[in-house]
Amino acid sequence: MNGSIRAKAIVLLATALIVSADARAQLASAPDTIGARVQGCATCHGRAGEGSRDENFPRIAGKPAGYLFNQLQNFREGRRSYPPMNYLLAYLHDDYFQEMANFFAAQRLPFAKPEHNVTTAAATTAGEQLVHRGDGTSGIPPCVACHGPRLTGIQPGIPGLVGLHSRYISAQLEAWRAGTRHAKSPDCMQEIAARLTEAQITQISAYLAAQPVSDAVLPAPQGTWKTPLSCGSQP
Amino acid sequence: MMKPAVAKPMPLLALAIALWCATGSTGTRSAAVQAQTFLGADQPLAQVIKRGEYLAYAGDCIACHTQHDGQAFAGGLPMVTPFGTLYSPNITPDSQWGIGNWSADDFYNMLHTGRSRNGTLLYPAMPFPAYTRVTRADSDAIFAYLSSLKPVHVPNHENELRFPYNNRSLLYGWRALYFKEGEFKPDPTRNAQWNRGAYLVAGLGHCATCHTAINALGGSSDAKAFAGGLIPMQDWYAPSLTLNREAGLGDWPIEDIVGLLKAGTSPRGAVYGPMAEVVHNSLQYLTDPDVRAMAVYLKTLPEHQAANAAAPDGATQVSASVLAKGSAIYQAQCSDCHGTDGRGKPPGYPPLAQNHSIEMQSAVNAIRMVLNGGYPPETAGNTRPYGMPPFAQIMTDEEIAAVVTYIRISWGNRGQPVTVGEVNPLRQAPLFD
Numbered sequence: 001m002n003g004s005i006r007a008k009a010i011v012l013l014a015t016a017l018i019v020s021a022d023a024r025a026q027l028a029s030a031p032d033t034i035g036a037r038v039q040g041c042a043t044c045h046g047r048a049g050e051g052s053r054d055e056n057f058p059r060i061a062g063k064p065a066g067y068l069f070n071q072l073q074n075f076r077e078g079r080r081s082y083p084p085m086n087y088l089l090a091y092l093h094d095d096y097f098q099e100m101a102n103f104f105a106a107q108r109l110p111f112a113k114p115e116h117n118v119t120t121a122a123a124t125t126a127g128e129q130l131v132h133r134g135d136g137t138s139g140i141p142p143c144v145a146c147h148g149p150r151l152t153g154i155q156p157g158i159p160g161l162v163g164l165h166s167r168y169i170s171a172q173l174e175a176w177r178a179g180t181r182h183a184k185s186p187d188c189m190q191e192i193a194a195r196l197t198e199a200q201i202t203q204i205s206a207y208l209a210a211q212p213v214s215d216a217v218l219p220a221p222q223g224t225w226k227t228p229l230s231c232g233s234q235p
Numbered sequence: 236m237m238k239p240a241v242a243k244p245m246p247l248l249a250l251a252i253a254l255w256c257a258t259g260s261t262g263t264r265s266a267a268v269q270a271q272t273f274l275g276a277d278q279p280l281a282q283v284i285k286r287g288e289y290l291a292y293a294g295d296c297i298a299c300h301t302q303h304d305g306q307a308f309a310g311g312l313p314m315v316t317p318f319g320t321l322y323s324p325n326i327t328p329d330s331q332w333g334i335g336n337w338s339a340d341d342f343y344n345m346l347h348t349g350r351s352r353n354g355t356l357l358y359p360a361m362p363f364p365a366y367t368r369v370t371r372a373d374s375d376a377i378f379a380y381l382s383s384l385k386p387v388h389v390p391n392h393e394n395e396l397r398f399p400y401n402n403r404s405l406l407y408g409w410r411a412l413y414f415k416e417g418e419f420k421p422d423p424t425r426n427a428q429w430n431r432g433a434y435l436v437a438g439l440g441h442c443a444t445c446h447t448a449i450n451a452l453g454g455s456s457d458a459k460a461f462a463g464g465l466i467p468m469q470d471w472y473a474p475s476l477t478l479n480r481e482a483g484l485g486d487w488p489i490e491d492i493v494g495l496l497k498a499g500t501s502p503r504g505a506v507y508g509p510m511a512e513v514v515h516n517s518l519q520y521l522t523d524p525d526v527r528a529m530a531v532y533l534k535t536l537p538e539h540q541a542a543n544a545a546a547p548d549g550a551t552q553v554s555a556s557v558l559a560k561g562s563a564i565y566q567a568q569c570s571d572c573h574g575t576d577g578r579g580k581p582p583g584y585p586p587l588a589q590n591h592s593i594e595m596q597s598a599v600n601a602i603r604m605v606l607n608g609g610y611p612p613e614t615a616g617n618t619r620p621y622g623m624p625p626f627a628q629i630m631t632d633e634e635i636a637a638v639v640t641y642i643r644i645s646w647g648n649r650g651q652p653v654t655v656g657e658v659n660p661l662r663q664a665p666l667f668d
Binding site: 038044090095 | 580610626
């Protein structure tokens with residue numbers, strides 16, 4: 001190859017590279033943010049985790065980061081069985097889960113209005129009783145003992161119980177009973193849910209979903225109260 | 236690029252492994268030391284084991300031989316087939332349940348002939364029609380690696396195959412039709428890089444296991460090699476690697492093929508469905524030269540004629556109302572990420588325009604992506620993947636058919652319209668094992 005042909009070839013090659021680089025540069029890239037990366041969650045949990053009207057899916061904005069991280073792991077490892085989530089998370093790793101969890105935990109978004117309570121007043125009263133005082137005869141501790149006097153949850157691993165759909169709450173308690181939802185051992189919620197009757201699950205779910213919720217609701221800092229049970233998800 | 240060590244037989248190694256295994260699964264460490272003295276300084280066992288580990292990644296052994304939440308290589312993964320459920324066996328060096336009492340010869344014979352140590356014919360869920368291409372040296376290295384693992388004392392699970400498929404003698408017929416035994420023979424008219432790629436794709440990579448259509452007998456024909464097909468029971472379509480209108484790679488730059496295979500993402504799209512697993516558990520661990528060699532080989536596969544080459548323009552078969560509906564859904568749900576012009580924001584938000592995966596004859600994958608969404612696998616080359624949400628829970632079959640039809644015929648895409656009848660059954664497609 002003589003010098004002039006080589007020079008032409010280099011110019012042509014360089015031009016080709018520049019043109020192809022240009023063709024790609026014209027296209028905007030997706031925003032380099034975690035918010036843009038978690039749009040895979042949007043159709044069920046809302047764009048920033050604010051929840052949706054679909055009663056099957058929970059709001060995840062503002063939940064404790066440790067709790068969210070544990071759930072991502074539980075879905076990936078199959079401890080929590082919900083195929084659409086198991087499928088989405090199958091090939092993602094812990095560091096990325098932590099980043100996703102931190103993102104949703106940091107979101108401060110207004111809550112939707114509490115659900116209109118469709119159960120009877122008697123059932124709601126029973127729900128209130130269970131949530132605040134438990135059922136000593138069946139060995140069911142009150143929800144507030146761990147989830148807090150205002151049901152806000154506590155860092156890092158115990159979620160708030162307000163601002164959720166009753167159908168979602170009852171489905172989770174049922175899943176624990178049926179063994180399709182597990183948490184890290186010791187799995188306190190599994191032990192408790194196993195002692196609940198179906199009627200009690202309905203009562204608790206209806207009561208919780210009907211509670212007014214302030215936008216200022218945040219999980220309490222770690223150590224604010226002492227939880228009575230030793231649970232794998234709360235160090 | 237062929238590694239010189241790959242082509243050389245290693246009788247000393249085989250002997251070393253045989254001795255090492257003869258000591259049983261409990262004496263692994265001392266046996267390894269013993270083996271070392273046989274091998275000499277030029278072939279340290281540790282190096283062979285390391286190469287075996289690499290080759291085990293290339294063969295994606297772990298994917299089938301490990302249960303969810305189970306111990307690596309201890310088997311037990313249920314594999315649902317049209318003929319019943321098979322359970323992968325334990326391939327750790329446990330002497331009762333694993334391959335602790337196997338010799339390197341047994342292991343090579345199994346890979347090469349599809350017969351287990353005791354002569355039992357293997358079901359082709361074990362991709363021995365591909366593994367038969369693996370060289371003796373590579374087989375020995377993989378065996379050395381598996382033998383170096385901690386034995387896991389987990390019993391094997393009986394297969395649950397329906398009559399008549401539970402009769403293994405039927406496999407004689409199957410093998411006569413579909414199995415051709417024989418190590419890979421390099422093509423002397425091609426260079427070393429091409430041959431290395433061909434070896435990896437045809438052998439350990441066992442790409443044809445999915446990317447060649449499987450017929451009713453669970454076999455695939457050479458004439459249709461890499462021509463694509465629906466993966467039984469998984470309900471994902473493994474696109475043709477030879478058809479430029481599918482995943483045919485003839486017009487892909489090598490860089491993009493390498494990116495897709497190794498990082499799981501490229502400016503032309505990301506891997507999803509079963510291929511996400513393949514990249515996550517196997518391809519991402521391969522060296523750049525090996526993945527590049529595979530890309531070079533794949534690009535040269537002969538192009539097949541498209542079955543629907545003469546099909547009418549998809550756009551002319553769609554009613555104005557379906558198109559309007561599809562367009563409205565697209566603008567509301569998809570255009571934020573994929574753009575009103577379908578060009579996306581690659582690589583995070585892939586382009587849909589001129590995307591073979593959207594245009595290809597089977598609409599199964601496009602429908603499933605809308606139904607189920609997906610995250611590409613997390614890899615060293617794509618540590619924080621962008622995800623697509625599922626729409627199954629917020630869209631009707633009609634809506635999904637309309638929007639997938641719209642995507643398949645817009646922006647110059649040459650796909651065919653999609654019917655409601657194609658969408659509905661895919662709602663029941665398995666998602667997770």
